[in-house]
Amino acid sequence: MKYADEFRDKELAMGLARAIRAKADPARAYRFMEFCGGHTHAIARYGLEDMLPDNVRMIHGPGCPVCVLPAGRIDMAIALATRPEVILCVYGDLMRVPGSRGSSLLKAKARGADIRMVYSTLDAIALAEQNPGREIVFFAIGFETTTPPTAVMIRAAEKKRLTNFSVFCNHVLTPPAMRAILDSDTPIEIDGFVGPAHVSTVIGTEPYAPFARDDGKPVVIAGFEPLDMMQAILMLIEQVNDGRHEVENQYRRAVTGRGNGRAIREMAEIFELREEFEWRGLGSIPSSALKLRPAFAHLDAELRFAMSERVVADNPACECPAILRGLKKPVDCKLFGTACTPETPVGSCMVSSEGACAAHWTYGRFRDHQRRLAS
Amino acid sequence: MSMHQRRLDLKNGCVDLSHGAGGRAMAQLIAGLFHEAFGNEWLARGNDQSAFDVAAGRMVMTTDGYVVSPLFFPGGNIGSLAVHGTVNDIAMAGAKPLYLSASFIIEEGFSFADLKRIADAMGQAARDAGIAIITGDTKVVERGKADGVFISTAGVGVVPDGLDLSADKARPGDRVLLSGSLGDHGVAIMSKRQNLTFDTEIVSDSASLHGLVADMVAAGGNGIRLMRDPTRGGLAATMNEIAQQSNLGFRLQEEAIPVKPAVAAACELLGLDPLHVANEGKLVAVVAPEVVGAVLAAMQAHPLGRDAAEIGEAVGDDHRFVQMATSFGGGRIVDWLSGEQLPRIC
Numbered sequence: 001m002k003y004a005d006e007f008r009d010k011e012l013a014m015g016l017a018r019a020i021r022a023k024a025d026p027a028r029a030y031r032f033m034e035f036c037g038g039h040t041h042a043i044a045r046y047g048l049e050d051m052l053p054d055n056v057r058m059i060h061g062p063g064c065p066v067c068v069l070p071a072g073r074i075d076m077a078i079a080l081a082t083r084p085e086v087i088l089c090v091y092g093d094l095m096r097v098p099g100s101r102g103s104s105l106l107k108a109k110a111r112g113a114d115i116r117m118v119y120s121t122l123d124a125i126a127l128a129e130q131n132p133g134r135e136i137v138f139f140a141i142g143f144e145t146t147t148p149p150t151a152v153m154i155r156a157a158e159k160k161r162l163t164n165f166s167v168f169c170n171h172v173l174t175p176p177a178m179r180a181i182l183d184s185d186t187p188i189e190i191d192g193f194v195g196p197a198h199v200s201t202v203i204g205t206e207p208y209a210p211f212a213r214d215d216g217k218p219v220v221i222a223g224f225e226p227l228d229m230m231q232a233i234l235m236l237i238e239q240v241n242d243g244r245h246e247v248e249n250q251y252r253r254a255v256t257g258r259g260n261g262r263a264i265r266e267m268a269e270i271f272e273l274r275e276e277f278e279w280r281g282l283g284s285i286p287s288s289a290l291k292l293r294p295a296f297a298h299l300d301a302e303l304r305f306a307m308s309e310r311v312v313a314d315n316p317a318c319e320c321p322a323i324l325r326g327l328k329k330p331v332d333c334k335l336f337g338t339a340c341t342p343e344t345p346v347g348s349c350m351v352s353s354e355g356a357c358a359a360h361w362t363y364g365r366f367r368d369h370q371r372r373l374a375s
Numbered sequence: 376m377s378m379h380q381r382r383l384d385l386k387n388g389c390v391d392l393s394h395g396a397g398g399r400a401m402a403q404l405i406a407g408l409f410h411e412a413f414g415n416e417w418l419a420r421g422n423d424q425s426a427f428d429v430a431a432g433r434m435v436m437t438t439d440g441y442v443v444s445p446l447f448f449p450g451g452n453i454g455s456l457a458v459h460g461t462v463n464d465i466a467m468a469g470a471k472p473l474y475l476s477a478s479f480i481i482e483e484g485f486s487f488a489d490l491k492r493i494a495d496a497m498g499q500a501a502r503d504a505g506i507a508i509i510t511g512d513t514k515v516v517e518r519g520k521a522d523g524v525f526i527s528t529a530g531v532g533v534v535p536d537g538l539d540l541s542a543d544k545a546r547p548g549d550r551v552l553l554s555g556s557l558g559d560h561g562v563a564i565m566s567k568r569q570n571l572t573f574d575t576e577i578v579s580d581s582a583s584l585h586g587l588v589a590d591m592v593a594a595g596g597n598g599i600r601l602m603r604d605p606t607r608g609g610l611a612a613t614m615n616e617i618a619q620q621s622n623l624g625f626r627l628q629e630e631a632i633p634v635k636p637a638v639a640a641a642c643e644l645l646g647l648d649p650l651h652v653a654n655e656g657k658l659v660a661v662v663a664p665e666v667v668g669a670v671l672a673a674m675q676a677h678p679l680g681r682d683a684a685e686i687g688e689a690v691g692d693d694h695r696f697v698q699m700a701t702s703f704g705g706g707r708i709v710d711w712l713s714g715e716q717l718p719r720i721c
Contacts, residue, residue, distance in 0.1 A: 001639045010704050017704070045648075047705020096713075119645075226703050342713035353713070363707040366696045 007225030008046070016230040017051040023237045030056045032236050033326055034194040035178060037064030037354025038224045044363035046226040056233065059326035060349070060356030062177055062282060063196060065142045065170075066093050067348040067355040070278040072310035073170055074099035077139055080168065080305055081105065081113035087131060088168075089124040090139040092117045097351050100312040121153035128157070128165040136162075137301045141170045145198040147290065148263040151270045154292075154299055166301040169291050172277060174199050175207045176288035180279075181325050182215050190326050192218035192236040194229065197251055204259030208247045216245045223251040270296060278311060280348040281320035320347035323356055330357040331368055337361065383407045388487040395481070395515025405513060408487065412494035413477075413501065417509035425509040427474060430533040437464040441526040444719040446493065449563045450579030453526055454497035456721060459581045459655055460606070461530040462504050466585035467602045467658065469540045469592050470532035472504060477528050478512040482521040493524065504583040506530075532585075538592060544600040545621035549689040550667040552660045554587060554674055555580070555682040556633040557610055561652035562641045564720055577637050582656035587677045591660065594673035598666030604658050607720060611650040611709045613659055614697045621661075624692025627699040627709060631686045651712045653720045661689060 024030060034040055040060045043049060049058065062068050074097055081088040088105075095106040095117065109115040114134075118124055121138065128136035140150045150167065157165045174196055181188060195208055200221045208219045218239035222232030232250045239246060249255055270293060277289030292300040301307065314320070318340070319333035330336050330349065340346035342358050349357035383403060393400040410418050417425040441457045451459075458475065465472040477497065481490065501508050559580040566575045584604065591599060605613040610632070614625050634642075634649045642649050656679060662670050667685060674680030687699075697709040 001636055001643065004640075004643060008703055010702060013704050044707060045701070046703040047701045047707045048703075050705040342710075358713075362710045362713075366694070366698055366706075366708050369694055369696070 004225065007223070007227045009227065012227055013051065013230060016227065016234060020056065020230070020234050020237060021053050023234065023241065024053050024056055025241060026055060028055065030191055030237055030240060031059055031189055031326065032056070032192045032194055032233065033059040033061045033181075033190045034229070035061040035063040035174065036196045036199065036224075037067065037352065038197060039194055039222065039229060040064070040356060040359050041354045042224055042226050042229055044359040047363070048226060048229060049364065049367065051230070052233065056237070059190060060323070060359065061181070062279065062324045062348070063143065063174065064352050064354040065146070065172060066097055066352040068172065068177075068279045068281060069097060069141060069170060070280040071098060071100045071312035071314075072278060074105065075103065075310045075312060076307050077168060078103055078105060078108045078113070080137060080301065080307060081108055081115050083135075083305070085135045087114045087116060087127060087134050087136050088139060089116050089118045089127060089136060091141065093352050094139060094141060096345070098345055121149045122156065125153060125156050125160065125162070125165070128162050129160065132164060134164060136165045138165075138167050139170070140167050143172055143174050143196070143199050144202045144267075147171045147267050147271065148202060148260075151263075151266040154270055154296060155266075157299060166299050166304045167292065168301040168307075169271070171271065171290040172279070173288050173290070174203070176285055177279065177282065178208075178211060180282055180285045180288070182211065182217070184325055186322075186325065186327060188325050188327065190217065191240055192220070194232050194236070195219045195221035195247070197222060197224045197228070197254070200251065200255040200259070202260050202263050205247050205249050205255060205257050206259075212245045212247045218245045219247045221247070221249045221251050221255050223254065269293070280314060281324045283321070315346050318347035320349045320357075323349050330360040333357070337365075383487055385487045385491055390481050390483060390485045390487065390490065390515055392483055392515055392517070395513060401513060408491055409494055409511060409513070412491070412498035413508045414498065415507045415509065417507060418511075425474075427509065430473070432536055433534045434531055435465055435468045435470045435534060436529065436531050437461060438529045439464060439527065441528070441721060442522070442719050443564065443721050444522060445564075445567050446489070446523050448567050448579055449577065451581040452493055452496050453524065454493035454495070455500040456581050456655060457526045457528050458497050458500035458504065459583050460721060461528040462506065462583040462585055463604045463655075463658070465530050465532035466583070466588040467540070467604055468532070468534055469538045469588060469599070469602070470534045471589070472506050472530055472532040472585050475501065475506060475508045475528055475530045476510045477508050477526060478514075480514050480516060480521050480525040482523055483515055483518045485523055490524065500583065504585065535592065538597060540599060540601045542601045542603065542617050542620040545617055545623060545661045545689045546600070547623055547689050547691040548664055549600055549661045550664055550685055551614075551625060551627065551687040551689070552662060552667070552671055552674065553610070553632065553684055553686045554584070554658045554680045555656075556635045556638065557605070557654060557657065558634060558638040558642060558649040558652035560655040561609070561647075561720055562638045565641065565645065575637050575641060577635065577641070580654055580656035582679055584656065584658050584679060587658070587674065587679045590673045590677050591670050595662055595666040595670035598663040599670060600661045600663065602658050602660045605654050607653050608712050609649070609651040609653060610659065611648070611697070612711055614709060615695075615711050617661060618695040618697055621689070622695065624690045624695055625687055625697045626690050627687035627697065629699050630702045631684050633682050633684055650709055655721065
C-alpha cells in the first residue's frame with residue numbers, strides 16, 4: 001500500500017530498535033505517555049512493545065475521545081434519541097460506549113430509537129434534507145481533529161437553511177487534558193510525551209510549548225505509523241539523556257508550528273469554551289471542551305431540546321483514573337478481564353479499541369502470561 | 376375448466392401478497408420463476424418434499440440464513456451467495472455436497488426481475504457445483520417487514536469413507552494453511568453500501584470450495600485435522616474458535632497472510648482489520664506437519680487455491696491465545712472482533 005508501507009518497513013524498524021537500545025541508559029527508566037489513542041493502537045497493532053528495551057515503558061494516555069466521554073453525556077444522547085421526532089447520527093464507535101446502568105446507544109437502537117451510524121458529517125446533512133419531517137441531531141465528538149468537520153457541517157446547514165438540524169456538541173481539547181494530567185494531585189511518573197499526530201496537524205506544535213518550558217517535559221509530535229512512533233521514542237530518549245525539554249516535531253510531513261490557520265479560524269468563529277466539562281476517568285476539567293457560540297444557538301441540540309446535564313459517577317473499583325495518568329497498568333485493575341472486557345466495558349480505557357485497557361486486552365494480554373511464565 | 380392466466384410479467388411486475396397466499400399466483404411464481412431457474416427432476420414432481428437415495432457412509436447436514444445488504448454486489452448476489460455458503464459449510468467436513476433446500480421470505484413489492492436474477496444465479500451456482508436444489512418454500516411479508524428478500528437454506532452431503540475432520544482435532548505442531556487473500560467479500564459489500572460509496576476493483580470471493588476440498592483430501596487424507604471457512608468475524612474469529620475447540624494456541628506470521636493491496640487500502644481507510652473482515656470463498660486448514668507440503672501443493676494447483684500459503688502453526692497454550700508476529704517485527708494477539716463491525720455481510 002503506497003504511502004503507508006514505507007512507514008512500516010521492518011528493516012528500518014530494526015535499525016531504530018537498535019538505536020533505541022544503544023541510547024537508552026540501562027541505569028534509568030524512561031516512561032513516556034503517548035497521549036493519542038491512535039498511537040496506542042499503533043503500539044498494540046504492530047507490537048512495538050516487543051521492540052523496546054524493558055526500561056522504556058509506554059503509558060497510554062486519555063486521547064481517545066470515545067473513551068473519555070462520560071456516561072452522563074451518553075444518557076443525555078439516549079434520552080434525545082428516544083424522542084419520536086429525532087434521528088440521532090453518530091460515528092460507529094460510539095454505539096457501544098456504556099451509559100449508566102448498562103445502557104448504550106446500541107441497546108437504545110434495539111429498543112426502537114432511530115440512531116444512524118454515519119461516516120461523514122455531510123451524511124447527516126443529507127439525512128436532514130431527505131427527512132424534512134424529522135429532527136436530525138448529529139452527535140459531535142472528538143478532539144481538535146474532528147472539530148473542523150463539524151464546523152464544515154454547521155456552515156453547510158446554515159447555507160442550506162436547514163430548520164430540522166442540530167448538533168449535540170461534545171468536542172474536547174487536547175492541551176487542557178495534558179495540563180490536567182500534569183497538575184493531578186497524585187505525583188505522576190511521566191518523563192515525556194509523544195504528542196498527537198492528527199490533532200497537531202490542526203493546532204500545530206506551539207500549544208505544547210508550556211509543557212516543555214514550564215513543566216520540564218519533553219514533547220515529540222509524532223505520526224501514527226509505527227516508524228514514526230519508534231523515531232519519536234528515540235528522540236524522547238535523546239532529550240531525556242541530554243537533559244533537554246523541548247517540543248520537537250517528528251511529524252514534519254504534516255504538522256507545522258502554527259497548524260491549519262483556516263481550520264483554527266473556523267473553529268474559533270463557531271465554537272467557544274465551556275467553563276468545564278466532565279471527562280470519564282479524569283473528572284471535571286475547566287476550559288477543556290467546546291460548545292456552539294450564541295450566534296449558532298438555533299443549531300445547538302442542548303438548547304433546542306432543553307437537554308439537562310446528567311452526571312453519573314464512575315465505578316469506584318475502576319482504575320481508569322490512575323491508568324490514564326500512568327500510575328497503574330491495566331492488569332493492576334481488579335475489574336480488568338473480569339467484570340470489564342471489550343464486550344462489557346466498565347471504564348473509559350476499555351470502551352474503544354484505542355483505549356489503554358482494550359488495546360492491552362486485544363493485543364497485549366499474552367505478554368502478561370509470558371512474564372508470569374518467565375518469573 | 377381451463378383457466379386463462381396471464382404470464383408473470385418478469386420485466387415490470389413485482390411480488391404482491393397473493394404470491395405467498397397459497398393460491399394460483401403462488402403456484403405460478405414457483406413454476407414460472409423458481410422451477411425455471413433451478414430446473415431439476417425433483418422439483419418437477421411438484422411434491423412438498425423430495426425423496427432421494429441415501430448414499431453409503433456418513434452424511435452431514437447444515438443450515439444457513441442469508442440477509443446480505445445490498446442484495447447485488449460485485450462478484451455475486453444473495454442467491455449465488457446462499458448456494459456457495461451452504462456448499463462450503465458442507466465441504467468443510469471434507470464432504471461432497473449433494474442437495475440443497477431453499478426458502479424465500481420476500482417483501483411485498485419486490486420486483487420479479489430482481490427475484491429472477493437472484494433465482495437464476497442460485498440455479499447457476501448449483502449447477503456449477505454439481506448439486507441440486509430439490510425442495511423450497513416461498514413466503515411473502517408486508518412492505519417494511521423484510522428487506523427485499525431473505526433466503527434460508529439447508530444442505531446435505533456425504534463424507535468419504537474414513538475421513539473425520541473436526542475443529543477439536545488440532546494438535547501442537549500442526550500447520551495452518553490459508554487458501555487465498557483475506558477480506559475480498561467484506562470490502563466488496565462495503566464498497567456498495569449506501570453510506571459508503573468508494574470505487575474499487577475488488578469483487579467478492581464468493582465461491583463453492585468443495586472441489587478444492589476434494590483435491591486437498593486426496594492429497595492429505597486424515598493428515599488434515601480440520602477445515603473452516605472464515606466468514607463473519609474473519610480469520611481472527613476462525614482461529615480463536617479452533618483454539619477454543621482444540622484447547623491450544625496458534626502462532627501466525629502476518630507476512631505470510633495474503634491481503635490484496637486494494638483490500639488493505641480500504642481497510643486502512645475504514646479502520647478495519649483485514650483479519651476481521653468476512654470471506655465467502657476461502658478456507659483455513661489445520662494439517663499435520665507430515666502432509667503440509669502435499670496439501671499446500673494440491674491447493675496451489677487448484678484455481679481457488681492459487682494464492683494458498685502456510686500462515687502459522689498450532690502451539691500448546693492453556694490460555695488458547697492466537698498470537699501473531701507482525702510484519703513490523705513485533706508481536707500481538709489476534710483477538711475476536713468485539714461488537715459488530717458490519718451488519719448483514721452475508
